[in-house]
Amino acid sequence: MAKAKGYSDENLSVRLADRYYRTEDASPDFLKNVEKIGMTIAHMCYQCGTCTGSCPSAPRSSYRIRKFVRRAVLGLENDALTDPDLWLCTTCYSCTDRCPRDIAPTDIIMAMRNLAFKREIVPRNFLNTVQFIYKTGHGVPNNDVNRAARVRLGLEAEPETTAKYAEFIPGIQKILDHYGLKDKADEILAEGQ
Amino acid sequence: MSGKTHQYAFFLGCIAPNRYPGIESAAIKTSRNLGIELLPLKGASCCPAPGAFGSIDLKVWYAMAARNLVLAEQMNTDIALICNGCYKSIWEVNHKLKHHDELRDDVNEVLKEIDMEFKGTINVRHLAEIYYDEKICGVAKLADSITTPLKGVKIAVHYGCHLLKPRKEREFEAEGVGDTENPMWMEELVAALGAEPVQYRNKMQCCGAGGGVRGYDIAHALDITNEKLINMSEVGADAITEVCPFCQLQFDRGQIEIGEKFGVEWAIPVLHYNELLGLAQGMSPQDLALDLHGISCEPFLNKLR
Structure with missing residues (x-):
């Protein structure tokens, strides 16, 4: 009669059923979270390095996308989220375009950045963008030089966006407040002062 | 039509x-x-x-x-x-x-x-992909709209990243747009204006600005930009065109920043495809506020005259 494959020692069966090698400081949930947020299949990576070979940031820094994918698979959360290289991905998607395993390494990086932000690890420029959008709706707001140029072109001084229709800004603020994003950005920026 | x-x-x-x-x-x-x-x-x-x-x-x-x-x-x-x-x-x-x-x-x-x-x-x-779409516009109709052909200028096309990549997640209504390794449809759009599109090394490389890198580590971002400028200048580009104002900012302001940070002097005008199309349809540099560009467009405009 057919028998389920396994070992007579039940503890050994359990240990070997976990196909992913982990060290003691590894977090098994890290891979799960990265895959959920990034909507991609990091565990399919066979470390070919096509991603790093396609990366415009790799030749001019120690940033290695392949290494970050491995960290995801091994659950090395601290290593990944505290490495400043995490923020050197330009999100050009060349690695994602070329990955022979149909993984989206770029979205692995995006997911890791989201997880880093939850731990309040985030460069200041990202938070400044949040503040601009909360206030004006624009990441890059209008200014007087530009307003004058617009008028010279026959355009209105303010574009047909939240810049002209300020009544839309409270809606934007509600969305950002729903996620507590503005408060968190303010708080982290204030701490860094 | x-x-x-x-x-x-x-x-x-x-x-x-x-x-x-x-x-x-x-x-x-x-x-x-x-x-x-x-x-x-x-x-x-x-x-x-x-x-x-x-x-x-x-x-x-x-x-x-x-x-x-x-x-x-x-x-x-x-x-x-x-x-x-x-x-x-x-x-x-x-x-x-x-x-x-x-x-x-x-x-x-x-x-x-x-x-x-x-x-x-x-x-x-x-909009660039709409222009290329035969069902709506197409290269021939685009060429028909030109009143002032951009003769005698070489133009390097920068496609940018997020329109085309990742290819497997994109769907385009226009035919012939999807290639991400060596697309040529924007070169066709440029040629329709009377200009000469030029091919250069590593055409599909990123401008360097995206992903928050411009704000996080400007020298890193500019080093990527500088590599593209070297490759474009090698083939004698008189101007760069793109369909992304953020890439435009990175190439335009970036050339000034590269001068300040690396001591490398560049002066290649950077024009959004719609600005080029405007010139070719007879709009004046004033109509396009080209004076707001960091890098003067004058050498390019003079070459057209």
Whole structure:
């Protein structure tokens, strides 16, 4: 009669059923979270390095996308989220375009950045963008030089966006407040002062 | 050729209307000459910036982009836009929300707070890709609209990243647009203006600005830009063209910043495709506010005269 494959020692069966090698400081949930947020299949990576070979940031820094994918698979959360290289991905998607395993390494990086932000690890420029959008709706707001140029072109001084229709800004603020994003950005920026 | 006018809700983004308004003005006027009407999308915001916002919290990125999409849904009109970064946010979030029920439900729960609902009733397109689409415009019609051919100039095309990549997640209505390794359709759009498009090494490399890198580590971003400028200058480019105001900012302001930081002097004018099209349709440099560019366009304009 057919028998389920396994070992007579039940503890050994359990240990070997976990196909992913982990060290003691590894977090098994890290891979799960990265895959959920990034909507991609990091565990399919066979470390070919096509991603790093396609990366415009790799030749001019120690940033290695392949290494970050491995960290995801091994659950090395601290290593990944505290490495400043995490923020050197330009999100050009060349690695994602070329990955022979149909993984989206770029979205692995995006997911890791989201997880880093939850731990309040985030460069200041990202938070400044949040503040601009909360206030004006624009990441890059209008200014007087530009307003004058617009008028010279026959355009209105303010574009047909939240810049002209300020009544839309409270809606934007509600969305950002729903996620507590503005408060968190303010708080982290204030701490860094 | 049909005389039908195609209407789109014009999603402006941030950098075009707030830093290079000539792009906005040119897009409206040049498109009108091609039977494409760009209507105001009132109350739109930042797309929001996929690198900066997506890096912090993708859920907020989805919800904020969805709000912009709903504004166009309320007009019952497809969106046209002029920026690759906006394309990533607006096209991709539209696509994701149409295909992932769980994501859409999450977003709609937030949008309910501001009396909005994402329904998934419209499509999103980049204006450059609309121009290339034979069903709407096409290269021949584009060439027919030219009154002042851009003769005697070599132009390097920078495609940028987020319009085309990743290829497996993109769907284009226009035929011949999808290739990401060596696309040539923008070169066709440039040749239609009478200019000579030039090929250069590593054409598809990123400008360096995206993903928040310009704000995080400007020297790193500029080093990528500098490599592209070397490759473009090797083939004698008189100007760079792109379809992304953020890439434009990186190449235009970036050349000045490279001079300050690395001591390397560059002076290659950078023009959005709609600015080039404007010139070729007879708009003046004043009509395009080319004086707002960091790198003077004069040497390029002089070569045209």
